[in-house]
Amino acid sequence: MNRIFLNTIINGVLRIASVGITFLITAFATRLMTPIEAGMFLFALSLVTVGSSFFRMGLDNVLVRSFGAEGITNETTLRFARGSIWVVILVGIACLLGLLLSETVAINVYGDHAFTPILRYVCLTLPFLTLVCLFGFSFQGIQRFFIANVLQNLGVRLLFVVFALVVYFDRGTIDAKAAFELFMFSSIIFSLLAVWLWYRQSAIDKTIIFDVFRRPKESLFDGELWKSSSNLWVAATMILLVQWSANITAGFFVEPELFAYLSAAQRTAGLISFVLIVINMTVAPRFAKLWKAQKIEELSSLARNSTLVMILAAMPLFFCAIFFSDKVLLLFGPEYSAGSHLLIIMATGQMINVATGSVGYLLNMSGHDKDFRRITLISGISSILIAVGATWQWGVEGAAYATAFAIAMQNIMALFMVKRRLGFFPLFAWR
Incomplete structure (x- = not known):
């Protein structure tokens, strides 16, 4: 221990x-x-x-x-x-x-x-x-x-x-x-x-x-190695598309100065979901153990409690991004406060990511990785179409909205799949 x-x-x-x-x-x-x-x-x-x-x-x-x-x-x-x-x-x-x-x-x-x-x-x-x-x-x-x-x-x-x-x-x-x-x-x-x-x-x-x-x-x-890696490769690629397709699309469609504003906003908003990474490293093995033992009530309690901790830890950063976005972006230079609205949009997407909890790990650690792969396929392909269309139509703002929407869509879909397969929502207030 x-x-x-x-x-x-x-x-x-x-x-x-x-x-x-x-x-x-x-x-x-x-x-x-x-x-x-x-x-x-x-x-x-x-x-x-x-x-x-x-x-x-x-x-x-x-x-x-x-x-x-x-x-x-x-x-x-x-x-x-x-x-x-x-x-x-x-x-x-x-x-x-x-x-x-x-x-x-x-x-x-x-x-x-x-x-x-x-x-x-x-x-x-x-x-x-x-x-x-x-x-x-x-x-x-x-x-x-x-x-x-x-x-x-x-x-x-x-x-x-x-x-x-x-x-x-x-x-x-x-x-x-x-x-x-x-x-x-x-x-x-x-x-x-x-x-x-x-x-x-x-x-x-x-x-x-x-x-x-x-x-x-x-x-x-090695056929067995290829089978394992190719399945995970598909899911990992789709997750990359959700996180980065709008960013990459914007690099081709918007001016370099505006892309710099978008990148600063994206990296700052990413700080909100950092708590997910740390907590997931700790709880993921425990999810697998509890599911294998079919201790569903304990699994549900752990998922809800970890989600509560993540929300509480992320809230201060989220409120800073929402209410002081222009001041936060001054860290990158005075002209970057012009991207404050981009930070608000992308911070909202990241907060939804945190609030839904460790939905990806819950599905993967409980043996429902195929369900998660299907979710990532839908969200990944959709993110490309949304990113291209939104960036083409609304420029850098469209890229920010596309990123936030794709992240939210993937996590909300996974949230309801957890409810369907495991029988509970990993939200501390939903019992």
Whole structure:
């Protein structure tokens, strides 16, 4: 029990640090760059964030479950090697195409030739950042949470901030191209560090890795691994679309300055749902245990109590975003208070996310993952259509409304599915 509590505290502290460093990067870009440069940099950061999640192919959760259940064995080591090769092949092909088409995309889609070198850096960064995160989830599986959090969220961004500040104070200026070049170098450094940290473990048989290359036909494909990862890949991709489709769409449809306002509002609103991440890490295993024992009343009580804690913790941030939105956004610069209405819209969506509770984990931990996948498919596809239509019609405001609506829709659908499958609403007032 003490170890679980300690791990929860460590995870909570590191998650807070990760959220803080992400917020700091946004403030760094908006404070030290012109709105146009900040818009290009933040859009590129959104692309690489979404891309690194997509190209993990759903293997992150598979690896956590695999290493968590079996530890480091020859089988799990081989499984990780296979998955890593799949990821490298997929992201390598995609990034090669991206490099070849970067100028065309920058001019004809983004609408600015100046975005070409930044887009190329995005393509060069993606393979390294994706692998860093993949190693991070493997460390999470063997319960080395400090290293896992550093690789998943904190390390690359913290090193980037250090590099960027050094360059800024040396030159007195920094633009989007130089900033993303530093982000690429940070990703490369941490990918090498991740490989070294993982394979220096004595429990890992290094010869198994080379067997994959010596006998590719026999060793490369794993039907069971693909079945598990592909199902999770679909759900993870749909969740990404809900969270980011409007943001990415806005990057192509609105001016860079307005996109910078949207990014600042989105990252600030995201602080409201941070409490979900910390509490979910603690209650998810308990959900699974109580469901397996069919202790429905205890499961219902835990879900309601955790939801109450999340709402109480999120309320102060929500009220700040609603009533002091213009003052909050002054942290990014005086001109960013013009995006206060965007913060109000997106904060409302995040508060609905919190108020519905841990609905996704309740469905997944109780064996109703197919129901959750269907929900994410509906909400993910809908979010694309809504994002394109709303952004095309109403610009940056439409993107904000689309993000808030998509998040709310996904969570409300999951809320009623929990009621249908488990027999209760995970809202503290609904019994």
